[in-house]
Amino acid sequence: MKLTTAEGYALRAMVFLAKRCQEGNAFSLSEIAEQEQLPLSFLEQIFIGLKKAKLVKSVRGAHGGYTLANQPKDINTLKVIEAVSGKSSMIDCNRDFCSAGNCAVAPFLTKLQLTIEKTLRDTTLADLTN
Amino acid sequence: MKLTTAEGYALRAMVFLAKRCQEGNAFSLSEIAEQEQLPLSFLEQIFIGLKKAKLVKSVRGAHGGYTLANQPKDINTLKVIEAVSGKSSMIDCNRDFCSAGNCAVAPFLTKLQLTIEKTLRDTTLADLTN
DNA sequence: TTAATTCCGAGGAAATGAGTCGGAATTAAC
DNA sequence: GTTAATTCCGACTCATTTCCTCGGAATTAA
Numbered sequence: 316m317k318l319t320t321a322e323g324y325a326l327r328a329m330v331f332l333a334k335r336c337q338e339g340n341a342f343s344l345s346e347i348a349e350q351e352q353l354p355l356s357f358l359e360q361i362f363i364g365l366k367k368a369k370l371v372k373s374v375r376g377a378h379g380g381y382t383l384a385n386q387p388k389d390i391n392t393l394k395v396i397e398a399v400s401g402k403s404s405m406i407d408c409n410r411d412f413c414s415a416g417n418c419a420v421a422p423f424l425t426k427l428q429l430t431i432e433k434t435l436r437d438t439t440l441a442d443l444t445n
Numbered sequence: 446m447k448l449t450t451a452e453g454y455a456l457r458a459m460v461f462l463a464k465r466c467q468e469g470n471a472f473s474l475s476e477i478a479e480q481e482q483l484p485l486s487f488l489e490q491i492f493i494g495l496k497k498a499k500l501v502k503s504v505r506g507a508h509g510g511y512t513l514a515n516q517p518k519d520i521n522t523l524k525v526i527e528a529v530s531g532k533s534s535m536i537d538c539n540r541d542f543c544s545a546g547n548c549a550v551a552p553f554l555t556k557l558q559l560t561i562e563k564t565l566r567d568t569t570l571a572d573l574t575n
Numbered sequence: 576t577t578a579a580t581t582c583c584g585a586g587g588a589a590a591t592g593a594g595t596c597g598g599a600a601t602t603a604a605c
Numbered sequence: 606g607t608t609a610a611t612t613c614c615g616a617c618t619c620a621t622t623t624c625c626t627c628g629g630a631a632t633t634a635a
Contacts, residue, residue, distance in 0.1 A: 317533055320593065323550060330549045343611065357594050363613065376602025377610040392553070403447055419460045419573050420453060423522070427564055434560055443549050450624070473580065487625050493582065506633025507579040 318396075324353050325361050325399045326392060326443075332371070333387035333440040341373075341380030361399055368398030387444060393435035448526070454483050455491050455529045456522060456573075462501070463517035463570040471503075471510030491529055498528030517574060523565035 318326075328347050335342065344362060348355040362381055365371045370390055371381045383390065397403075448456075458477050465472065474492060478485040492511055495501045500520055501511045513520065527533075 318554065319591095323554075326550045327548065345611080354594065356596075359612075359614090360594085366613090373612060374602090375600075375612045377608090378603055379601080379611050381612085418457065419464075420456045423568060423573055424448065424453075427561070430564055431557070431561060434557055438553060443553055449622095475580080484625065486627075489581075489583090490625080496582090503581060504633090505581045505631075507577090508634055509580045509632080511581085 319400060321357070321361055322396045322399050324351075324358065325365060325395050327351050328353065328358065328361070329365070329370070329383070329390065329395050329440055330443045332381065332383050333390075333444050336383045339382050341382040343378075343380040346380070364398045365395070368394065370394060370398055383440075387440035390440045391436050392438045392440070392443075393432055395440075396435065449530060451487070451491055452526045452529050454481075454488065455495060455525050457481050458483065458488065458491070459495070459500070459513070459520065459525050459570055460573045462511065462513050463520075463574050466513045469512050471512040473508075473510040476510070494528050495525070498524065500524060500528055513570075517570035520570045521566050522568045522570075522573075523562055525570075526565065 328351060331347055331351055332342060344358050345355055347353065348358050362371065362373075366373055366381075369384055372384050373379065373381050458481060461477055461481055462472060474488050475485055477483065478488050492501065492503075496503055496511075499514055502514050503509065503511050
């Protein structure tokens with residue numbers, strides 16, 4: 316039960332942008348990679364996901380880069396994580412035995428997941444820039 | 446961010462025992478495996494961890510088995526999970542850059558982890574037997 | 576003695592994680 | 606129009622982790 320490094324990188328990069336994208340200016344990935352000491356080509360993959368999730372906008376070509384698609388206070392950490400890893404479920408157990416309602420643990424896990432998601436949803440990039 | 450199947454199996458097996466070990470009677474792994482439809486030899490590995498963590502007691506030899514080491518209300522789900530997987534940290538990022546306090550995300554992740562651990566610690570086997 | 580069990584280490588197949596690589600498409604600047 | 610900087614995209618690799626299995630040793634009730 317831990318964050319993947321891709322999720323961690325995404326959060327770090329998004330916080331980086333939140334701190335510096337006040338007027339919608341874009342930052343190139345090479346700049347982010349250098350400043351945050353992240354591997355560039357991996358960051359590319361990550362930002363493709365962030366773009367698809369419409370959390371960032373891209374400017375292609377020379378002097379291009381990425382900028383936040385919304386205000387930091389309107390981007391929560393759950394969205395960032397899901398953009399990178401997809402919606403994940405604590406319970407990937409899809410056996411007949413369990414999905415038939417015989418599993419004593421399943422309801423608890425859903426509750427746990429909701430708790431986690433609420434915490435993530437309530438924490439925005441703005442909360443992380445202070 | 447999901448439970449490993451070993452962690453899930455452990456919880457399921459422990460709930461099984463919580464429901465039936467009222468008088469400290471032991472159940473063999475083959476019985477648990479059959480009733481809960483879990484792979485036996487994998488369960489063996491898992492229970493070695495549970496035993497080391499002193500969450501269960503074992504009775505060796507024929508007609509042996511496992512029984513809970515404490516009352517269900519005194520065994521919380523965090524202990525079960527840690528017995529199987531060890532203490533895990535949301536943040537395994539040990540780079541100089543981050544551990545020097547430059548990481549904007551780290552404090553949030555520790556807070557998140559504490560939240561999760563509290564939920565797990567507050568949920569005992571007794572809560573899962575109803 | 577036998578059968579049922581816990582205990583233990585080794586190993587193995589599959590999935591996942593954590594990237595890299597090569598190149599295509601786009602665009603500003605020269 | 607060429608070049609350099611960038612986003613975009615798919616495929617690929619390599620290491621680690623997960624999810625087990627296997628063989629056998631130790632223990633013990635019957």
